[in-house]
Amino acid sequence: MEQITYDKLQETLYHEKMDNGLEVYVLPKPGFSKTYATFSTKYGSIDNHFKVEGQEGIKVPDGIAHFLEHKMFEEPEGDIFSTFASNGASANAFTSFNQTVYLFSATDHVYQNLETLVNFVQHPYFTDQNVEKEKGIIGQEIGMYQDNPDWRVYFGLIEALYKVHPVHIDIAGTVESIGTITKETLYTCYNAFYHPSNMLLFVVGGVDPEKVFTLVRDNQNKKNYPPQGQIERIFKDEPESVAESKKVTHLPVSLPKCLFGFKDTHLGFTGEQLIRRDLVTKLMLDLLFGSSTKLYQKLYDLELISDSFGHEYNSDPNYSFSAIGGDTRDPDLLIATIKEEVAKLSETGFSREDFERAVKKKIGGFLRMMNSPENIAHEFTRYHFRGGDLFSVIQMYESMTLEEVNDRLREHANWNQLAVSVVVSPK
Amino acid sequence: MTTTLFERGQVNQIRIHVLPTKRFKTFAISLYAGIPLREDTVTTTALTPFVLRRGTVSYPETTLFREQLEHMYGAGFGFDVYKRGDYQIVHFRMDTINDSFVQSADSLLGQSFAFLGEAVTRPVTERNGFRSSYVKAEKDNVRKKLESIINDKIRYAAERCIEEMFKDDVYRLHPLGRREELESITEESLYQAYGKWLTDVHLDLYVVGDTTLEEVSSLVQKNFKLDRKNSPEYRAQSSDFSPKEARTVVERLDINQGKLNMGLRTPIIYGDDRYAAALMYSGILGSYPHSKLFVNVREKASLAYYAASRYDGHKGLTTIQSGIEIANYEKALKIIKEQLESLRQGEISDLEMSQTKAMIRNQLREMQDSAFEMIAYDFNRVLSGKDRPAEELLSQVEAVTKQDVVDAAHTFHLDTIYFLTGRKEE
Numbered sequence: 095m096e097q098i099t100y101d102k103l104q105e106t107l108y109h110e111k112m113d114n115g116l117e118v119y120v121l122p123k124p125g126f127s128k129t130y131a132t133f134s135t136k137y138g139s140i141d142n143h144f145k146v147e148g149q150e151g152i153k154v155p156d157g158i159a160h161f162l163e164h165k166m167f168e169e170p171e172g173d174i175f176s177t178f179a180s181n182g183a184s185a186n187a188f189t190s191f192n193q194t195v196y197l198f199s200a201t202d203h204v205y206q207n208l209e210t211l212v213n214f215v216q217h218p219y220f221t222d223q224n225v226e227k228e229k230g231i232i233g234q235e236i237g238m239y240q241d242n243p244d245w246r247v248y249f250g251l252i253e254a255l256y257k258v259h260p261v262h263i264d265i266a267g268t269v270e271s272i273g274t275i276t277k278e279t280l281y282t283c284y285n286a287f288y289h290p291s292n293m294l295l296f297v298v299g300g301v302d303p304e305k306v307f308t309l310v311r312d313n314q315n316k317k318n319y320p321p322q323g324q325i326e327r328i329f330k331d332e333p334e335s336v337a338e339s340k341k342v343t344h345l346p347v348s349l350p351k352c353l354f355g356f357k358d359t360h361l362g363f364t365g366e367q368l369i370r371r372d373l374v375t376k377l378m379l380d381l382l383f384g385s386s387t388k389l390y391q392k393l394y395d396l397e398l399i400s401d402s403f404g405h406e407y408n409s410d411p412n413y414s415f416s417a418i419g420g421d422t423r424d425p426d427l428l429i430a431t432i433k434e435e436v437a438k439l440s441e442t443g444f445s446r447e448d449f450e451r452a453v454k455k456k457i458g459g460f461l462r463m464m465n466s467p468e469n470i471a472h473e474f475t476r477y478h479f480r481g482g483d484l485f486s487v488i489q490m491y492e493s494m495t496l497e498e499v500n501d502r503l504r505e506h507a508n509w510n511q512l513a514v515s516v517v518v519s520p521k
Numbered sequence: 522m523t524t525t526l527f528e529r530g531q532v533n534q535i536r537i538h539v540l541p542t543k544r545f546k547t548f549a550i551s552l553y554a555g556i557p558l559r560e561d562t563v564t565t566t567a568l569t570p571f572v573l574r575r576g577t578v579s580y581p582e583t584t585l586f587r588e589q590l591e592h593m594y595g596a597g598f599g600f601d602v603y604k605r606g607d608y609q610i611v612h613f614r615m616d617t618i619n620d621s622f623v624q625s626a627d628s629l630l631g632q633s634f635a636f637l638g639e640a641v642t643r644p645v646t647e648r649n650g651f652r653s654s655y656v657k658a659e660k661d662n663v664r665k666k667l668e669s670i671i672n673d674k675i676r677y678a679a680e681r682c683i684e685e686m687f688k689d690d691v692y693r694l695h696p697l698g699r700r701e702e703l704e705s706i707t708e709e710s711l712y713q714a715y716g717k718w719l720t721d722v723h724l725d726l727y728v729v730g731d732t733t734l735e736e737v738s739s740l741v742q743k744n745f746k747l748d749r750k751n752s753p754e755y756r757a758q759s760s761d762f763s764p765k766e767a768r769t770v771v772e773r774l775d776i777n778q779g780k781l782n783m784g785l786r787t788p789i790i791y792g793d794d795r796y797a798a799a800l801m802y803s804g805i806l807g808s809y810p811h812s813k814l815f816v817n818v819r820e821k822a823s824l825a826y827y828a829a830s831r832y833d834g835h836k837g838l839t840t841i842q843s844g845i846e847i848a849n850y851e852k853a854l855k856i857i858k859e860q861l862e863s864l865r866q867g868e869i870s871d872l873e874m875s876q877t878k879a880m881i882r883n884q885l886r887e888m889q890d891s892a893f894e895m896i897a898y899d900f901n902r903v904l905s906g907k908d909r910p911a912e913e914l915l916s917q918v919e920a921v922t923k924q925d926v927v928d929a930a931h932t933f934h935l936d937t938i939y940f941l942t943g944r945k946e947e
Contacts, residue, residue, distance in 0.1 A: 102622070104546075125544045128887045173820060175810035180872070182879030185810070201886035202879070230823030237778035238826055238844050241674050299890075346775045348668035386587035394583075395658065400665050421669060451591045458594030461546050461618045467890070520775060 095307055100485050103464060107485065108303035110311075114319045115291025117478070118310050120303040121470060129204045129299030130467040131197060133215050136294075136479045137287035138192040139265040140327075140410075146286050147323025154283055155274045156260075157232070157267015160189040162280055164232060166196065166215060168224050174214045183207040191261055192410060193479055195472070204301060205309055212295070212313055218284045220277035229272055236266050243343075243517045247351040250341045250515030251417055255357045257337035258330050261413050289322040290314065294475055298467040329412055334359045336513040344520040351517040352425035356506055358414040365481035371502075372409045373456075373490055375416070378502045379405045381444045381452050382436065383418055389435045398428045410480070416506065425516045436507050443500035456491050527727075527899055528734040532741045534749035535724040538899060539734045540892075546622060548630050548730035549892035550615040550637065553900055554722045555608045555755065558691050563609055564698030565706060565714035570600045570611050571659040572651050572711065573644050581645040581652075593632050594618050594625070598640075602696045605904055606757055606790070606835035608723075609696055613637060614893070619731055630732055631740060638744025642719070650708030651715075660703045667700045671774075674941060678780035679842055682939035685770045686784040690760070692836060723753050725903050729892035757905045759788045759837055764934040771940045779847040780941040781854065784840050785861075785933040791834040792907035797917035798929040803832035803839050804877040805869060805926065806860060811876050813860040818843060824853050835904060839933055847942050854938065864930040869923050881918050885911045 096109045108120040139159050145151035166187070167174045178185040183200035196215050200207045239245045249264055256262040266272075297306050336357050363371050383390060383405045393399040403420035422428045463469045470484075477484040527538040556566060580586040590596045597616035602609065617633045645652050671677050680695070687693040726745075728737050764786075789799040807814035807830030818828035828843035845853045863869075888894040888911060902908050909917075 104622075123890075127889045128883075173810070173816075175815075176872075176876065179809060179811040179876035179880055182883040184880065184883060199883075199887060201883050227823050231819055231826055234778065234824070234844055234846065235826035237846070238675075241776045241778050243672050347672050348670075349665060351672075386584055386591055388584060391584050395654075397658070397661055400662055402669075421665065451588065455591040455595030457623070458596065458618050461594070461622050462597065462616055465545050465547055465892070 095303065102488065103485065105464070105485070108307070110307050112290060112311060112314045114314055114317075115289070116310070116314060117294045118307060119294070119296045119474065120301060120306050121296075121298040122301055122303060123299050123467065126300045126467070127201045128199050128467065129201070129297060129301050130199045130471055131208055131211055131295065131297045132195050132471045132475060133197070133211050133295050134193050134195040134293060134475045134479075135287050136192065136292050137194050137283075138190050139263060140191050140260045141287065142260050142263070143328040144286060145326045145328060147326070151328060152282065154279055155267065156263045156271040157265070158275055158279060158283055159194055160266050161228065161232060161272055161275050162283055163187050163189045163194050163196075164228050165220055165225065165280060166218065169214060169217065169219055174210065177210055178207065181207050181210070183210075185211075189265055191265070191408075193475065195475065197471070199467075205305065208297065208306065208309060209313060212310065215288070216317060218281065218288070220280045222277055225275065225277050225280065229275075232266060232272055233269050236264075236269055239264070239266065241345070243345045243347050243351050246343050246345060247353045247419075247515050247517045248417065250343050250517070251353045251355055251513060252415070254338050254341040254513035254515050255336050255355060255415050256413065257333055259332040259413050260329070261410075262337070286325055290319055291322055292325065294478055296471045296474055298471050332413070336511060338513065340514045340516070343515070343517045345517050346519050347517055349421040349423060350425055351420070352422050352428060352514065353417050353419035354429055354512060354514040355415045355417045356508060357511045357513065358409075358506065359511065360505070361412055361414065364411050368409060368411060368480055369477060369482035370490055372407065373487065374494060374498055374502050375407045375409070375506060377452055377456060377494065378499050378506065379407060379416060379418070380455070381448055381499065382439065382503070384452070389432070392435070393428065393431060396431065398422050398424060398431060425514065429514065433509065440504050440507060444496065444503070446496055449496045449499060453491050453494060457488055460487055460491075530734050530738050531752065532738050533745055533747050534752040535726050535741055535745060535747070536752055536903070537734065537737055537741060538725065538727045539732065539737045540729040540895065541731065541733055542729060543731050545730060545892050546619055547892070548615075548617045548619060548633065548728060548732065549896065550617070550633060551727040551893065551896045551900075552613040552637065552641065553610055553725040553727075553903075554613070555605070555610040555904075556718065556722050558604060558607050558609045558694055560691065560694060560699070562714065562718070563694050563696075564702040565711055566609055566611065566718055567602050567696060567698035568659060568663055568703070568706065568711060569715050569718060570602065570613070571663055572655050573640055574598075574600065575655040575659065576645040576652065577639045578643045578645060579639060589636060593629055593636070594623055596629070596633060596636070598636070604692065604696050607691060608755065608904070613641065630730070630736070634740040634744045642745055642747060646712065650712035653708045656706070656708040656711055660706060663697055664700055664703050667695065667697055674774070674776055674778070674780055675842065675844065678782045678939060678941045679840065681772065681941070682782040682784050682840060682937060685768070685939055686786075686838070686937040692760075719747060720749055721753070723755055725900065727896040727899070729896060755904045755906065757790060757792055757835070759790045759793070760786070762786050762934075762936075767935040767938055769938040769940070771942060773942055773944050776941065776943055778844050779850060779943070781843045781845055781850065781857070782841060782939045782941075783857065783935060784838060784937040784939070786936045787837050787839065787929075787933045789834070789929065789932055790837045791901055791905040795925070795929055795932075796834055797914060798921050798925040799832055799834065799932075800881060800918060801874075801877055801921045801926050802864065802929040802933065803830050804881055805873050806830045806839070806864060807841060808832075809877065809880050811873070811880075813863065814841065814843070814857065817856050817860055818853060822852070822856055824849050824856070828857075850940060850942070861933075861935065865927065867923060867927045869926060874923060874926075878918055878921070882915055885915050
């Protein structure tokens, strides 16, 4: 058991890597009633083409990682939700572009619930019948998202930005693509990506770290995992340019929704570099579009944006893009106005005063996040899978320079790399 | 369960509730401002906080106001407007990090109170009212918010169901007010309404964090200078209704997925001794993944991705929501009605009882780890006049019998079936 102390945060993290490769982290929160645990695999919607060392390469149907997540909850003796409920645990799971996370929170029977979590995720049970049944449920989930203009404008943007990279494929797939999923394809994906060496268990709350490690160690020792070869994720070359400059979707909305973003061309960052670039970009976007900026106020005064206006940045070693926007009466005017202001700021750069205030805000935001066991577990896992350390974020902010942020503005806000997605009401 | 008790006081006719604890890295501050829900004040009350967050005497420009929050290490500041029973609540929240984590010249708690106090009591004004450009912009903003409800079909269906269910009751009003009234509001009329609101409103101020009642009291004294004659008490009432045949409302929009929502009324409200039984009823019906709705509508019939219920103990109602294939309306409706009937008939297994108790117990205990959830739970006490610590509710839930659930089930009456469907006949 390794112990890592973060004095400034007043937190101590415990870590152990199991013999089969499973990474286990425990963050005790003295005084907390609940325990929150996530069991995650570095496997998401983008991993649709892969090759396990010593095996043939394979392409799998869109939406299969998410389908697999749904199906994991079924065990021969029934629904695992029922087992969790008997022990007072609230369980759930989610799938993103690059990870699948299973979780529970509980105040009672914590170690028993932890064992349930580890066991059900390590025990696939797929039958022709239970796979077919799930297609109806996920079909409704897809239908729900199809009617959601926020989701549609977001995915519309990614589709406009990316031509080849699977990040542009809806995480749940389509009714047609999930129609082709069988129990065999599910097992293939399961066997490739649910090996313990591709997974991470994070436990935060009122627990004793030694007890957690002993439980997990004993549990894993009873299971026989042969060593797994390297998983090669295959991504065909993505062109530098955007797939289309503007994508229009029709849905009934009170005002048009407009989201635009820049597609980065300089890729391949990993580990700490990737994380730093991520944080620098987010800080830069906040200095541009945050609700205290002059630009934000100008757009608000022109009634071009509302409280729905926001921004985000998504990065991975082989794709990264920003997404900026919200409801607007005039998407073209919104972008034209922003373009003008961004050009001015690229020229002058941000002021030191604004930069320092933004850093303070980010540090405060990070500390507030540390109150939430859920956020700690999710963020820690996300950082870890990308080769970074969540708890080093404050130091990164403290070492950030104004020049770095200004350079990033000039690099990222490249109007040749712009794509726009709008949702408007049908005529 | 670790029970931490709020310490209480009153300053300037504001009730103060403080929970001193070192468990969190922040100070959580909530100010609840509630008045009876009324047609003639609902819109001005809803609009007021939007204008207040634009600027104060010290920070008259919105950018300055927001920059000040960033100087305080990005303190969180926000508000919500919602209904609790027949009250319209404006809930201001601040979330500020504890000074021990950063180097700060002045106490961040003190700065937060100065900020919140000023935001609520000293808005920037011109001539006889609020700054006119702010009122104009925020009227437009609230109008857009009301109009945008239709974008999110899940929320739209839920709100339309409530509106139909209470079409002859003040509860039909949306907490953000009436769109048609916004136009006629001026900077003067809103300022007058604000003055009256500040005099009449019920004010409860909560702080959870590393502080004391004394410290908070003196901060309130210093930062909330209000001319109030009294501090009114909330009066919770079980709403009158006579069970009648359920009404079906069908609405059409350009959508793929149908939304089937239902509303049930009950005389059981938060202060009622049967409250724990009503919680159990809704839990067994549809609050969890082991509940009847999830198991039967989703897992067995494969008809929906979500099918759930929620009990509102302030108004005395339970709502059911599900998203289904339009063609499956009759099938889904039949299955949901069967679940309601099976609860009335007492078709409840021991496992359903024990699982639901375990889930409610977990929820009540988990609350203790979130400052804002502890505050929200305690505020129920203020709203309902019923002092029932979480621990007491927990033992009441443990004691609920199957018969209690069946008895509770008989108090829930299906009132409205609302179906949001596509434009085309299928």
